[in-house]
Every structure is written in structure tokens, then in C-alpha cells.
Amino acid sequence: MSATSRRTHRCGELRAQHVGQRVRLGGWVHRQRDLGGIVFLDLRDRAGIVQVAIGPDAPEHVRSVAGGLTSETVVELEGEVAARPANMKNADLPTGDVEVRATKLAVVGRAVTPAIPVARGKGEELPAEELRLKYRHLDLRRPEMQANLILRHRLLQRARKALSDLGFLEIETPVLTKPTPEGARDYLVPSRVNPGEFYALPQSPQIYKQLLMVAGLDRYFQLARCFRDEDLRNDRQPEFTQIDIEASFVQMDDVLDYVETVLVALWDEAGHQVGRPFPRITWHEAMERYGTDKPDLRYDLPIADWTAQVQPLGVPFVQAALKDGARVRGLAVKGGSALSRKDVDQLAEAAKQLGGAGLAWVKRQGEQVSGSVGKHFTTTVLGTLGVGDGDAALLTVGPDRVTSPVLDRVRREVIRRLAPAPKAVHAFCWVVDFPLFEPDPETGKPVFAHHPFTSPRPEDRARLDGDPYACRALHYDAVYNGNELGSGSIRITDRDLQIKIFHKLGLTDEEWQQRFGFLIDGLGAGAPPHGGFAIGFDRVVMLLAGAGSLRDVIAFPKTTTARALFEGAPAPANPADLKALHIKVER
């Protein structure tokens, strides 16, 4: 498999079984150790590193070439695989039982001194990320980065196979598509032959995959590149890959089953056994117990409503804020008295940044009760809150929209600081029954929580007009260890309902016809019940690779200002091109 007309093996493949064979190799000089009478090369390719020995008995020209080699030079060589003497094996190297005694050696790719090192010393930090991105061809030579990309490849193949085995058809959809004024900002592409008009790059193939269902293709998937012109994070890139699926004649359970099959296959590919089915939790319960729609279920430590127990105590911090539906909510932290005063202050500071009333705390050690509001509490009251000896209570007060994010943040910080043993290593769950609408933070009016093609739960459809916020959606998220892996929904297939929803969003007939007319036409042409899902593939690879950033699992990523440092994109267009595109640039 590895052999070509120029080589017989990859460097990293050689083992004791190859001893005695004549091999030809090509690779990069990882390191060179010139001991005078003998030169050792660590020769590297994508399979790994093997030691090449050029001793006093090697041909003269081989010795002279070997002595002059510098890092990252590409060489080809021929030699015999030899067993290393017992005391000279290298247990840290998979190839460490053998070495290659070179009889021919040639430089085939001269290398200038690399701007950033590929071979690093023990304990030496990685080069600055800016340099790693600028000299990406060097950074990608590092075995860690190659391992990430190799894992990515295997996961892609496994996803393809899993979905293909389930009868899904891989179908490509356009990259030059139509601007969608909803949602994220679009990347626009000017049209030369249609002056003043623009394509958009797809934020997702959403409408296309629904049209494929209308067309009767029944089960579709795509490893789809998506584009969103929004500000970036360590887990957000402007272009990213989704495992995008859609299926017809399904209900939610069918879709969850498909997605579980894929996720379990991906985790299996990475060497992890995962149980099925994934537990389900409603959105409401997730917000109540964890303060977030992507709870980390590896740990206990649920949020509790302590209003009834704490209100009678007359704590000033609480009394001032306890009005208009505000509640006292908190965390009973097992072993929380181990949190230092500094820890607690930092938690309170983090809480304050999220707009909370602040964070009050009580520690219990034996009969001693202390803390910022400790004097109002007795061990008996703490007992009713589940706060035992050595524990702590962390509480805040206010409306849920404030206390939920505060306690989510506090919960994650407490887990980070106390590092309790997780209940499970791989905690998947489904979050279901999301609300269909949420209040617009600026206008206060209902806007769609997800995309406008998400079906309401049939039993909630009657609430669309009277009580839209109580209307639940057939929308579901897959969550893993506190990370959102993806989301999906059962779609609206009733043309009239879809139009009604557009009206609810404030779109006039003219507006929705212009933006989504082709979807509505589809729904009017005989649409099967259908639904789907999209898995954020880059994020999956990042989690399975144990990488700290999406940039470490994408070969050529962008910076946080959406720049590509290696080739220097984006760049000004030349005037002739702009003219052809009918574009004038203001600066």
C-alpha cells in the first residue's frame, strides 16, 4: 500500500519483521546526530519516524551527504533494515527496535532553515499561533497535527459509510446560492454576467435538502461546507463542515436513531464505546437543572429552587431582588467548603459579569456556618437544601433569564475547581421540546428560536396565536459533555402553516415569496413528512482529537479576524476585476 515506484515502505512502518529486508525510503530529516564516525538520522514521514544509521562502513558519498544534512531536508535512501542491539532500542519509538543502515542516500528536496521548528525539544512550547498559521506547511508536518487530520479523514469515511449503510444518498448542493436575510450574515459573491446581483455562500443546505425530500430522494446526506460571516471563537470558523442529513416519512425518533447511529460509529472509530439510546431531557428541565440548553451530564450538581426555604430567612441580599417572578436558585456543592475565599470571590465576579445580583455563599463545617450570608442560615435549614458537613451553598436571586446563565457558569467553574470524579466519561444526551419562539432582546416581540421551517409540536399548534412562548418545537439538539454537537427538527410540510409562520415573523406575502418562494412552491407540490439534523463535524473532530481549538483539526483555518495568514486572504481585488464585476469599493 505504501510502496511507490520510488519507495518500498513508509518510514514509520518498519518493525522487527522487516529486519534483513532491503528498503527504499523517502522522508524529511527530523533530526540529525553526527557523532563523527557515525551519523544518525531521524527520518520522518506521515507514518512516523525511523532511525537511519550511517556508520564507518557506509559508502563514502553516503557518509558525506549524511554529515551535511540539516533539518527538514527531504532525502531518499536505500538500505537494509537491521535489528538494534538490545541496549540500543528506543522504547519511545514504534520503530525503535530497528534502524536502517543506508547504502544510498540523496538529497531530493533541499530545505532552508525552517522558520518554526517541526521537531521540538522536550517541554518546549509550540510556536506562537500566528506563526503556526503563517507557516502552515511546517506546522502540518508535526506528528500531532497529522494525527488530527488522519483522525478527521477516518471519521469522514466512517460517517459516509454509516449513512450509506442506512440507505442515505450523498447528494451535493450548490455553493453559489441565494442570500438569506435570516440568521447569520452571508458571504456574498458578485455576479459578473448579472450586474449588481450577488450569490451567497450557504449558511447550510437547509432549503436544498428539504427540496430533495419534496423531490422524493427520501434520505439525503452531505458532508457539507457551510459559511457564516460572524465573529469567531476557538470553536467557530467562518467556513466549517456539517454532516447534514434529511429523511422522509419520519418522526423525531427516527431522526434521533439515525444520528445516534452516526455518533456512536464516530466515537467507535476513535476507540470509544458508547451506550444507546442517549438519555433525553426537555429544554425546560435542562434550563431548570443546569441553566443551559447544553448541560454537561458527566457531573451531578443540579441547580435547585430554594425560594421556599430561603425567603423566610430575611436575607437582605435576597429580599431586595425577590419580586416579579424572581426566584432564589442555587447549588448545593458537595465538598464545597474546600473552595477558598478567593475561589468564591472569583465565582461571584464571574456571576456579576453576567448581570446577576451577585453570588451569595454559605459554608458548613461541622456545626459551624459561615459565608457572605452565613449568619442567616442554620444547619437545619442547610440540611433541607441538601448542604451537609463540608459542603457549601452557592445561591443567587432574580428572574430565570439571569439566574440560569449565572448558575450555569458557576456550576461549570465549581466543577473545574473541585474536579469531582465524573459519573461518566462520555455523557451524551438529547435536549428536546425547545420553545418555538423566544423574545427578541431588542423589541420584545416573538422571533423564531431556530429556523422558520421548524414544525411546532402538533398539540401546541393551537397556542400559536394566543401563547406563542408556550409553543414547543419539534426541535432537538445533541449534546455531549456540555458541548452542542448539532441540532435538527421535523420540518413544516403544510404550506398554509408555513405561510402562517412567515406572517407571525412579520414577513409580508411579497417578502416571503421573494425569499422562500421556491420552498413554498415545493411544499405545495406534494411534500412528504420529513426532518433532519446537522452534526457540527469540526467540533466532533476537535473533541475526539482532544484538541483545544478548531484550528487544530482544520488543515487551513482562519484567524479570529477571518484572515488566512498563509496565503494572505482576503486581499484587495485588482481594479479590472472589480470593473468586470460592476463593483466600486469605498474605503
Next chain:
RNA sequence: GGGGCUGUAGCUCAGCUGGUUAGAGUGCCGGUCUGUCACACCGGAGGUCGCGGGUUCGAGCCCCGUCAGCCCCGCCA
């Protein structure tokens, strides 16, 4: 749009309260060396302290601005 961290030799970093000639490791160049695996040892070169301005007798260090990378909030239907 807002907040924070970082920026000193090719790379990774140190640099005290503002004080003489800005250091270390590694890499690079030259040399010695027959079993190393971060080889060892000897010698050498290498600096716009991100950039611009200011304060000061004096700035790598203080102040203002700016650029870049990273992290967070907003944003991401």
C-alpha cells in the same frame, strides 16, 4: 461593537523600583567526536524590545494611540 491577555535573537522565554554594553535555552555557522536518539563538548554570528507618538537627564519597563495573534461578551435563524 465592547472587555481582557500577549508581542524582547529564527523559535521558546527571562529581563527587578525607569539607570551603563538587553540575557538564557534551542536553532543557525565553524570545529572535535564510532552507538546516539533533545547526542556531548569547544568557539562564533545573530536584536527596529510589534509600530507611532509622549513623559523623563535617561524608556524593553511609565502614558496615549495603533497593528497583529489569542480568549471572552454581543453576534452565530
